[in-house]
Amino acid sequence: MQYDQRHHLTETRAMDESLLHQGLDLMLFGMLTVVLFLSLLVLATGTLSALVRRFAPRVPAPAPAPAAPRGSAPPGAPSPAVVAAITAAVARHRQTTSRHKEHP
Template sequence: MSASLMQQGFDLMLFGMGTVFVFLTLLVISVTIMSSLIQKFFPEAEPEARPGPAPTTPAQVNDPKLIAIIQAAIEQHRNK
């Protein structure tokens, strides 16, 4: 009786794990196909280039008040 019960439990375990494996495999395949279809028929629009101010580099910052604030923040961080 015990061997039969163990065999039934093993069969049930394999059936359940097989079902989950097949479902997840189909899910991955369907998501991949849907993703490729969406990218094919609805491509992502490229962002428009907007003219704006040139980014400031550290060499362009000449404001002494800003430099003092940055130095104070660095000192406060180092003293923690």
């Protein structure tokens, strides 16, 4: 009976060590695969970048845009009426907020 228990423990321990060894092997294989793939990706990117710089046609720099006349708003800027409305709203908000701070 005692032999059977020792034999069972030895088999269990051997199986656990085997599973641990297989897990470590798999982890090492996976990590090496990732490092190898990333290294190849870096090399390929560098090589393609060098090829593009060497063989791609030169693109001339774009001409600067003509300056807008002074006093005109840049494109996409709000109109003067909108700016006035925002200014009035901010002033009113500050007035009402300051009243609440004075009288708790």
